Amino acid sequence: MRYFSKVNDLGDLHQALQEALEIKKDRFKYVELGKNKTLLMVFFNSSLRTRLSTQKAAMNLGMNVIVLDVNQGAWKLETERGVVMDGDKSEHLLEAIPVMGCYCDVIGVRSFAGLKDRDYDYAETVFNQFVQYSGRPVFAMETATVHPLQAFADLITIEEYKEVKRPKVVLTWAPHPKALPQAVPNSFAEWMNAADVDFVITHPKGYELDPAFVGDATVEYDQKKALTGADFVYAKNWSCPGVTNLAEYGQVLSKDMGWTIDEEHMSWTNDAHFMHCLPVRRNMIVTDNVIEGPRSLVIPEAANREISATVVLKRILEKL
């Protein structure tokens, strides 16, 4: 595997899941694979889980790791072509990327959506520049529109905790004070469509996700109806994807606290497990009691980020 941003990049998903469970039993099994290989992790945005879990995964595989926080200590980067660089940006990404490629064997990129220009964000402009100009295998550590390492970890978690063969998994929008990207719900939808689950998405009108990610999922605007009988409740906020009205792209259309996942919402489910990728705004997205309750999986999900990243890096190293 040379690039990783989509579920199809992994090939057979069942096989990838089995590999993840095997690695979880012995996460240092492939420690020789990354000897004298260097991972460069490039962060344009903040991170706790992705930074730590991906670094740990690289260490599991015997790799060296360099972390670059673009906004702390590096030259301020211009990302648009054709700009007269007479402002505060000293270096263009189109030189910086091949230079980064000189010092490593694999590159992970975190670069969030700007939420101003839908076409620019959904073209994955920054990630694709790394693909085009770095000369190295590149994987997404949450880009403008996808967060596949999170979705893979979520799928591993569902596989581990499911109590029926084909569980009902509900992705529900929940309120948040700020505009957030659609990367997590997009990837979660993409991966659930590829998995053997009964998948339902629920959100207020106007929050329709891009049809390429919604795929065959059932979209139910009535949150109570959607949550009824759920085995897993995956809560997440996202800003307007601009599908039904492009002018609203990236905006907060609703802060309706009636969508916050509390004990009453969970009572409609089939004693569902609660999931969220973290970080989470308590008592906006989910109440203290639910996230701290016995059915909450937020910590196992975070733990599985190490496993999903180990599988992905292993597969990239195998093809170097």
Ligand code: CP
């Ligand atoms: N879930 C997730 O990607 O967490 P971070 O933003 O802290 O990396």
